[in-house]
Amino acid sequence: MAFLSTQPYRGTRDMYPEDKRVQNYIFGVWRRVAQSYGYEEYDAPLLEPFELFAAKSGQDLVNDETYQFIDRGDRKVVIRPEMTPSVSRMIAARRQELAYPARWFSICNFMRYERPQRGRERQFWQLNVDIFGVADSEADSEIITMAHDIMKAFGATNKMYSIRVNSRAIINVMMAEYLELDIVQAQLMIKLFDKRAKISHEDFRDQAAEIFDEDKSEQGLKKIAKLVSAKTVGELPKSLVESSAVRNVQQLFTHLHDAGVTNAVFDITLMRGFDYYSGIVFEVFDNHPDNRRAMFGGGRYDGLVSLFGVEPIPTVGMAPGATTIEDFLRTHELLPKLPSTTEVYVVVLGDSLKGAQDLASRLRGEDVNVEVDITGRKLDKQIKTAIKKNITFMLFIGQKELDEEQYTLKDVAKETEQTLSFERLVTTIKDHRHRGDDNEL
RNA sequence: GCGGAUGUAGCUCAGUUUGGUAGAGCGUCGGGUUGUGGUCCCGAAUGUCGCGGGUUCGAGCCCCGUCGUUCGCCCCA
Numbered sequence: 001m002a003f004l005s006t007q008p009y010r011g012t013r014d015m016y017p018e019d020k021r022v023q024n025y026i027f028g029v030w031r032r033v034a035q036s037y038g039y040e041e042y043d044a045p046l047l048e049p050f051e052l053f054a055a056k057s058g059q060d061l062v063n064d065e066t067y068q069f070i071d072r073g074d075r076k077v078v079i080r081p082e083m084t085p086s087v088s089r090m091i092a093a094r095r096q097e098l099a100y101p102a103r104w105f106s107i108c109n110f111m112r113y114e115r116p117q118r119g120r121e122r123q124f125w126q127l128n129v130d131i132f133g134v135a136d137s138e139a140d141s142e143i144i145t146m147a148h149d150i151m152k153a154f155g156a157t158n159k160m161y162s163i164r165v166n167s168r169a170i171i172n173v174m175m176a177e178y179l180e181l182d183i184v185q186a187q188l189m190i191k192l193f194d195k196r197a198k199i200s201h202e203d204f205r206d207q208a209a210e211i212f213d214e215d216k217s218e219q220g221l222k223k224i225a226k227l228v229s230a231k232t233v234g235e236l237p238k239s240l241v242e243s244s245a246v247r248n249v250q251q252l253f254t255h256l257h258d259a260g261v262t263n264a265v266f267d268i269t270l271m272r273g274f275d276y277y278s279g280i281v282f283e284v285f286d287n288h289p290d291n292r293r294a295m296f297g298g299g300r301y302d303g304l305v306s307l308f309g310v311e312p313i314p315t316v317g318m319a320p321g322a323t324t325i326e327d328f329l330r331t332h333e334l335l336p337k338l339p340s341t342t343e344v345y346v347v348v349l350g351d352s353l354k355g356a357q358d359l360a361s362r363l364r365g366e367d368v369n370v371e372v373d374i375t376g377r378k379l380d381k382q383i384k385t386a387i388k389k390n391i392t393f394m395l396f397i398g399q400k401e402l403d404e405e406q407y408t409l410k411d412v413a414k415e416t417e418q419t420l421s422f423e424r425l426v427t428t429i430k431d432h433r434h435r436g437d438d439n440e441l
Numbered sequence: 442g443c444g445g446a447u448g449u450a451g452c453u454c455a456g457u458u459u460g461g462u463a464g465a466g467c468g469u470c471g472g473g474u475u476g477u478g479g480u481c482c483c484g485a486a487u488g489u490c491g492c493g494g495g496u497u498c499g500a501g502c503c504c505c506g507u508c509g510u511u512c513g514c515c516c517c518a
Contacts, residue, residue, distance in 0.1 A: 110518095378475080417477085
């Protein structure tokens with residue numbers, strides 16, 4: 001008989017305790033920052049009807065990149081590849097009774113049938129943060145500022161990443177009125193702009209020239225050169241600067257500046273997915289030479305809620321992924337040492353197991369997480385186990401300690417030992433707990 | 442969907458040139474001082490050499506296929 005494989009399914013990861021610690025750390029930072037802005041957590045089903053995604057995204061996307069199946073009732077269902085349609089559905093369903101602006105977040109897993117590569121897995125976790133009901137650029141600014149704060153909360157400095165900002169509204173004006181392209185040409189040009197960083201200047205120019213009608217090609221290239229050279233919104237050609245789309249982005253940058261977000265830059269070539277975005281779009285880029293890539297992004301999608309046949313609700317959101325954040329943290333060596341959730345490992349000396357168990361039980365009664373070594377092994381083996389498990393404290397329990405009711409507590413990292421009464425034991429362990437929390441921030 | 446690299450002990454890898462008994466370090470387990478560890482000493486266990494087929498007297502090594510991993514392309518909600 002062939003043995004079963006121990007490998008996880010392609011594109012998925014087994015979360016061993018040390019992996020889960022990292023994930024919980026990332027989730028914890030996300031949750032803390034989102035809640036600090038007054039966002040409340042929600043959740044949605046793992047499965048959604050096929051139509052929900054088909055309506056929103058391109059057919060290719062839903063057919064080629066989702067996990068889907070027919071359920072026992074002949075319904076076509078999809079394992080969610082993203083959160084936005086589900087949360088839009090939830091908002092649409094209760095649009096009349098919600099308190100606006102509605103500030104919501106979720107931390108959920110998703111599946112996409114893709115070829116795995118660096119920073120991309122078939123099963124992945126994302127934070128989704130959205131603000132519903134505000135059309136003003138204050139909402140755009142809030143989401144981008146929160147992205148910035150999340151990076152800060154992970155210990156990143158401004159130099160480590162940059163935030164690139166563009167606006168679909170500007171792109172629309174630019175394509176239709178400034179470059180005078182029809183819809184088909186505009187789509188091609190958007191794709192080309194999106195690729196610009198990956199191809200040579202010559203290829204970019206040649207391919208751009210082909211998109212224009214022949215008689216407009218030369219003039220069009222000059223216009224594109226002007227667009228691309230704009231380092232700020234203000235440097236865009238005059239006819240664009242006067243549009244409301246540009247004024248809106250200028251406002252956004254003013255807000256960001258006021259909020260202390262100094263590493264946000266305007267980038268006319270940022271296109272981002274583009275299916276449902278209707279206003280600003282942004283992406284957070286890793287600046288490290290070893291990991292130069294877009295980590296996550298977001299934008300404004302005012303039209304999506306109206307797919308459910310109701311009044312549109314203006315919405316801005318973003319979705320940082322755990323995989324890319326983890327890559328970022330490892331690349332910049334920002335991952336903190338993450339101790340076990342177990343605070344005390346009880347090392348049992350001689351045949352004091354029963355007394356050790358009683359003491360452990362009392363500690364648990366005081367809300368301390370305690371693990372007891374019940375193996376009866378030699379001392380050094382017990383100690384090595386505690387270290388390997390990355391547990392903060394060791395507590396040595398032998399007959400002498402039980403008789404005297406004075407216990408030896410060892411701080412594993414500092415290699416220091418104290419002999420303490422039960423009450424002092426509890427306060428010492430709890431004091432350390434609070435310090436640890438502060439260090440994480 | 443396309444291209445490159447790669448798969449040998451729990452982990453990191455050598456062994457492939459020139460086919461000839463399956464290796465190292467770390468880790469694990471046991472012991473060395475029966476109340477204190479990471480980096481001491483001694484000893485031991487551990488492999489369908491990813492999987493399937495082919496060539497050969499003989500394959501970890503050569504050939505074909507396949508699966509996984511990884512880097513890039515495409516795509517990126």
